[in-house]
Amino acid sequence: MAGDGYYDRHSATQQGAAVIGLDLLRTAIAESDRGAMESPKIADLGCAQGHNSLAPMKAAIGAVRRRTTADIDIVHTDLPGNDWTSLFEVIEHDPASYMVGHKNDVHPSVIGRSFYKELFAPATLTAAWSSSSLHWLSASPGPVADNFFVQSSTDHVAIERYRSRSVTDWTDFLARRSVELAPTASVVFVDVLMGDARGGVAGTMGSEALFDTLEQALRAARSAGTITAEEYAAMVYPTWFRSLDEVRAPFAPAFTGPGGETLQLVTLEPTTLADPFLAAYDTSGDAGAYARQQAGFLRGFLEPSFGTALPRRTAPQRTAILDAVFADAERRIAADPRAVSPTYKLAAGRIRRAA
Ligand SMILES: C[S@@+](CC[C@H](N)C(=O)[O-])C[C@H]1O[C@@H](n2cnc3c(N)ncnc32)[C@H](O)[C@@H]1O
Numbered sequence: 001m002a003g004d005g006y007y008d009r010h011s012a013t014q015q016g017a018a019v020i021g022l023d024l025l026r027t028a029i030a031e032s033d034r035g036a037m038e039s040p041k042i043a044d045l046g047c048a049q050g051h052n053s054l055a056p057m058k059a060a061i062g063a064v065r066r067r068t069t070a071d072i073d074i075v076h077t078d079l080p081g082n083d084w085t086s087l088f089e090v091i092e093h094d095p096a097s098y099m100v101g102h103k104n105d106v107h108p109s110v111i112g113r114s115f116y117k118e119l120f121a122p123a124t125l126t127a128a129w130s131s132s133s134l135h136w137l138s139a140s141p142g143p144v145a146d147n148f149f150v151q152s153s154t155d156h157v158a159i160e161r162y163r164s165r166s167v168t169d170w171t172d173f174l175a176r177r178s179v180e181l182a183p184t185a186s187v188v189f190v191d192v193l194m195g196d197a198r199g200g201v202a203g204t205m206g207s208e209a210l211f212d213t214l215e216q217a218l219r220a221a222r223s224a225g226t227i228t229a230e231e232y233a234a235m236v237y238p239t240w241f242r243s244l245d246e247v248r249a250p251f252a253p254a255f256t257g258p259g260g261e262t263l264q265l266v267t268l269e270p271t272t273l274a275d276p277f278l279a280a281y282d283t284s285g286d287a288g289a290y291a292r293q294q295a296g297f298l299r300g301f302l303e304p305s306f307g308t309a310l311p312r313r314t315a316p317q318r319t320a321i322l323d324a325v326f327a328d329a330e331r332r333i334a335a336d337p338r339a340v341s342p343t344y345k346l347a348a349g350r351i352r353r354a355a
Pocket of ligand 1: 001011014015018045046047048049052053077078079082113114115116130131132133136137138301
């Protein structure tokens with residue numbers, strides 16, 4: 001995610017998504033066996049800079065406190081290159097931090113390692129939480145010929161590479177968590193959702209028109225010679241938005257992990273999330289302000305991936321190119337905010353380890 005706290009300042013959309021899973025997280029903790037409460041440990045998988053983890057971790061602490069007075073470990077995890085400095089500042093100083101009122105009984109820590117790998121000792125997690133993160137693939141499956149978002153592309157070879165990586169990643173994620181969750185403990189997640197294809201027409205995920213403003217900006221940069229054709233193809237969003245069927249696929253009816261532990265998908269709820277910036281635009285009519293917010297949202301999660309597509313550029317050149325591309329997307333958004341305003345499709349789910 002874009003560093004120096006930029007992601008946190010531009011992730012109101014992801015903050016709204018996280019709220020959708022809070023009750024599922026409370027229920028998961030309330031319904032786990034006493035054994036899962038002996039040394040309470042909550043994992044936050046894909047924490048980024050932390051602001052959007054505060055409400056879920058607060059909800060988890062409240063739910064654990066209804067079961068036990070034992071000290072609680074909160075473990076935030078993300079990739080090694082995450083903006084950990086911002087995360088530490090947020091935990092320590094954000095007025096909404098879950099640490100407020102819990103200086104002595106709640107203990108935060110971090111792990112800089114992919115959630116597709118082993119993170120925790122066997123059977124030690126009371127609950128795990130992940131929001132807006134599981135669509136990120138374990139590595140980029142490579143260039144896409146005609147769209148930064150592979151699921152809007154017509155590059156069928158690339159589509160298959162991304163789809164198949166998503167299948168492997170999902171089972172790897174489940175295999176690791178099947179070992180780490182205490183018996184009866186759950187992973188609760190909220191993530192983007194690809195709608196089902198109907199009558200031969202591809203499914204949608206709600207932000208196609210918004211993404212298209214950025215795609216048009218990238219194509220214009222390629223046409224103007226600001227980026228090369230090779231750089232254009234390498235500028236990808238290394239993710240896959242799963243459909244409900246893709247989420248369900250490993251559970252038929254249960255997922256069996258490497259040690260024989262089983263996981264059940266006890267809840268999977270599709271839902272929608274309104275554009276968090278549209279109400280202010282409806283009131284003010286300020287298309288420029290709306291466009292700044294949406295372009296900032298896009299840049300918040302895409303800038304690092306796009307930056308890696310420019311390895312032969314100097315850092316100032318990379319910044320100048322990305323400034324120009326996102327400024328162009330912003331102009332396109334400002335031209336007609338209502339036409340590009342997304343209604344996001346999301347799914348919230350709970351996966352429980354059997355007793
Ligand atoms: C869009 S952010 C979501 C952050 C936060 N959970 C939220 O709700 O705002 C996605 C996060 O997932 C992290 N991520 C992506 N792939 C990951 C992986 N394999 N292991 C751990 N974290 C990963 C990214 O680095 C990023 O911080």
